[in-house]
Amino acid sequence: MSALPGPLASTEGVETPPLLEVRGVSMVFGGLLALNNVHTRVLPGQIKAIIGPNGAGKTTLFNIVTGIYAPTQGEVFFKGEPIQGLKPHAIAARGITRTFQTIRLFHGMTALENVMVGLHRHTRAGFIHAALRLPLARHEERRMREQAMDLLDRVGLAHVAEEEATHLPFGVQRVLEVARALATRPDLLILDEPASGLNESEGRRLMALLREIRDEGTTILLVEHDMELVMELAEEILVLVYGTPIAEGPPAAIRRHPEVIAAYLGDEELFVEPSLGRRMQEA
Amino acid sequence: MRLLRSHRNEASLATLALVVLALGLFEVLQPGGRDVASLTGDVVTFNTLVRIGILTIVVVGLNVLMGYAGQVSLGQAAFYGLGAYVSGIFTTRAEVFGLPGGLEGAWWWPWLLMGVGMAFTGLFAYLVGRPILRLKGHYLAMATLGLGIMVYILFRENFGFRTSTVNLTGGFDGLFDIPRLRLGSWELWPITRYYFLVWLAALASIAVALNLVHSRVGRALRAIHGSEVAAEAMAVDTAEFKVRALVFSAMLASLAGSLYAHFQAAVSPGPFSFIGSLELVVMAAVGGLRNVWGAPLGVALILAIEEFLRAKGHELFAGIGSEAEPVVFGIILVLIMIFLPEGLTDGLRRLPRLWQRRSGTPAASSEVTS
Numbered sequence: 001m002s003a004l005p006g007p008l009a010s011t012e013g014v015e016t017p018p019l020l021e022v023r024g025v026s027m028v029f030g031g032l033l034a035l036n037n038v039h040t041r042v043l044p045g046q047i048k049a050i051i052g053p054n055g056a057g058k059t060t061l062f063n064i065v066t067g068i069y070a071p072t073q074g075e076v077f078f079k080g081e082p083i084q085g086l087k088p089h090a091i092a093a094r095g096i097t098r099t100f101q102t103i104r105l106f107h108g109m110t111a112l113e114n115v116m117v118g119l120h121r122h123t124r125a126g127f128i129h130a131a132l133r134l135p136l137a138r139h140e141e142r143r144m145r146e147q148a149m150d151l152l153d154r155v156g157l158a159h160v161a162e163e164e165a166t167h168l169p170f171g172v173q174r175v176l177e178v179a180r181a182l183a184t185r186p187d188l189l190i191l192d193e194p195a196s197g198l199n200e201s202e203g204r205r206l207m208a209l210l211r212e213i214r215d216e217g218t219t220i221l222l223v224e225h226d227m228e229l230v231m232e233l234a235e236e237i238l239v240l241v242y243g244t245p246i247a248e249g250p251p252a253a254i255r256r257h258p259e260v261i262a263a264y265l266g267d268e269e270l271f272v273e274p275s276l277g278r279r280m281q282e283a
Numbered sequence: 284m285r286l287l288r289s290h291r292n293e294a295s296l297a298t299l300a301l302v303v304l305a306l307g308l309f310e311v312l313q314p315g316g317r318d319v320a321s322l323t324g325d326v327v328t329f330n331t332l333v334r335i336g337i338l339t340i341v342v343v344g345l346n347v348l349m350g351y352a353g354q355v356s357l358g359q360a361a362f363y364g365l366g367a368y369v370s371g372i373f374t375t376r377a378e379v380f381g382l383p384g385g386l387e388g389a390w391w392w393p394w395l396l397m398g399v400g401m402a403f404t405g406l407f408a409y410l411v412g413r414p415i416l417r418l419k420g421h422y423l424a425m426a427t428l429g430l431g432i433m434v435y436i437l438f439r440e441n442f443g444f445r446t447s448t449v450n451l452t453g454g455f456d457g458l459f460d461i462p463r464l465r466l467g468s469w470e471l472w473p474i475t476r477y478y479f480l481v482w483l484a485a486l487a488s489i490a491v492a493l494n495l496v497h498s499r500v501g502r503a504l505r506a507i508h509g510s511e512v513a514a515e516a517m518a519v520d521t522a523e524f525k526v527r528a529l530v531f532s533a534m535l536a537s538l539a540g541s542l543y544a545h546f547q548a549a550v551s552p553g554p555f556s557f558i559g560s561l562e563l564v565v566m567a568a569v570g571g572l573r574n575v576w577g578a579p580l581g582v583a584l585i586l587a588i589e590e591f592l593r594a595k596g597h598e599l600f601a602g603i604g605s606e607a608e609p610v611v612f613g614i615i616l617v618l619i620m621i622f623l624p625e626g627l628t629d630g631l632r633r634l635p636r637l638w639q640r641r642s643g644t645p646a647a648s649s650e651v652t653s
Contacts (some may be wrong), residue, residue: 066516087522088515098516106509108573109502116499117506121518123499127527130498131491133287137498144499184517 025074049234057243067091095187112161115148118183171202191222336481340539342578344532350572352528353508358431362533364555366540369400371458371550390465408533412526439552457551571626
């Protein structure tokens with residue numbers, strides 16, 4: 001672990017091996033240090049959040065964990081194996097998937113088809129099977145359709161299954177993106193600002209859904225600007241400022257941490273009266 | 284067991300098959316002494332119908348590659364040409380490669396070569412696709428354009444050999460005396476027999492492409508088109524799927540090329556030039572890139588216009604010849620892009636709704652209005 005004040009280093013001494021471990025990761029973009037020697041770990045079954053002001057390197061860290069960037073320095077371990085430098089699809093195949101800050105649903109495809117792409121990892125039919133509609137392809141197709149439908153049903157989107165995904169209302173698209181990610185049956189689900197642009201009730205429902213997902217055994221790592229949501233949902237928080245981790249620990253401790261307060265000075269509203277609706281209006 | 288997943292596509296395929304059958308029988312039986320060409324005042328000949336079938340096979344592949352996987356190819360005629368030249372070279376000068384001369388007379392040899400051509404062209408597409416498909420957008424367009432031109436030059440320049448020492452492609456003049464296809468001793472000629480063979484292959488390629496796009500593979504390709512980053516996050520190996528889509532389209536193009544070689548009984552580099560590739564893209568775009576049915580539609584329309592200009596162009600505009608074709612195609616492409624950006628198939632699909640709007644009845648639209 002990085003040098004943290006004693007009371008905050010809560011994961012120390014915990015027996016369970018971490019699901020994800022980031023060891024000394026640094027990232028340099030053309031002379032700019034975007035991440036500086038970041039250490040962190042995510043335990044199985046945890047909901048962990050990364051917070052920090054804009055440009056803190058949160059999304060950069062996500063992009064490294066999911067293989068979009070290879071880190072300039074350092075290692076990333078998933079289930080005890082190094083994954084840094086692997087291609088994104090290979091990392092996804094090992095059980096990490098994500099959603100995006102700007103929604104990236106597949107246009108020209110229905111909500112159901114979007115979720116079916118998520119099942120790619122669990123199906124095998126290739127070009128020849130598909131082109132000739134061989135039994136494997138037909139069998140898988142039926143199964144994928146059922147499973148995708150079940151998933152949509154679970155997140156309450158069964159009624160929009162046949163509608164084009166990118167034509168759906170914004171809030172629905174956010175949930176659909178989570179459903180698509182869930183279809184890959186990830187061990188680690190990474191969410192990049194899942195509540196941004198959602199109204200209060202949509203945000204509440206998303207939180208309930210994320211808790212359910214975690215209770216069913218999926219570990220969650222998220223970046224979120226909505227402090228209320230983060231404080232309520234996350235069990236552990238990592239604070240990044242200019243690419244450097246300044247604190248890590250449970251929400252209560254983070255709230256009181258002097259360096260964190262200093263980093264957010266002038267933006268104390270984040271901690272004082274964080275209302276989803278208000279933040280949305282400002283955006 | 285069903286051939287296709289959707290009833291609507293099955294019905295469309297059956298309709299096209301019936302039209303093909305009807306036109307073929309019309310030409311065979313010639314009721315009242317009239318042939319197919321006479322139906323259009325000798326503008327669209329039976330020969331054109333065969334060419335529509337052949338090019339439909341190429342454009343179906345292009346459709347999957349460009350419309351579904353979203354990867355531009357301005358060099359598709361190269362793959363078409365590779366098929367044509369594999370068939371042409373090995374059925375007329377197999378002895379150059381030390382193969383026994385008797386092969387050229389064997390009825391099964393050209394059929395085998397069709398498969399060999401597809402395998403070779405597929406392998407070629409795989410090897411060039413791996414590096415080229417890392418590129419995106421205009422860069423990919425330029426790379427495929429360059430590839431097409433290089434392959435064309437190889438055909439035209441006899442792969443760099445002197446024609447007096449090793450004559451493979453016949454250079455600018457091309458290859459002649461390519462044999463007709465036979466099944467045992469039954470020749471697939473006259474043209475009416477060949478017509479049915481070509482359209483059988485075209486209908487099969489449409490069926491195969493329809494199956495493909497409505498499958499796990501098709502969804503992966505469309506996902507790549509939508510967002511490569513998101514597709515990767517869903518564990519789709521985007522690099523591999525893009526290359527396979529290219530291989531698929533190249534193999535179809537090669538099959539069409541072989542059919543073309545045995546149809547013309549001659550192959551010359553002309554149709555495989557950059558203009559050839561461009562024409563294929565125009566056909567695909569006019570028909571509608573995101574719809575397999577756009578392929579036969581686009582090919583038929585463009586070839587019909589081409590034939591019309593050839594037959595009647597000089598009557599409309601004094602002194603006009605085939606050199607006006609690119610101009611006309613340019614105008615058509617611009618008009619299509621402005622008024623029907625999704626192509627003719629989309630236009631036809633929207634026609635009933637437009638009609639309803641005209642006549643004042645509320646449109647029974649299933650589209651989301653959010």
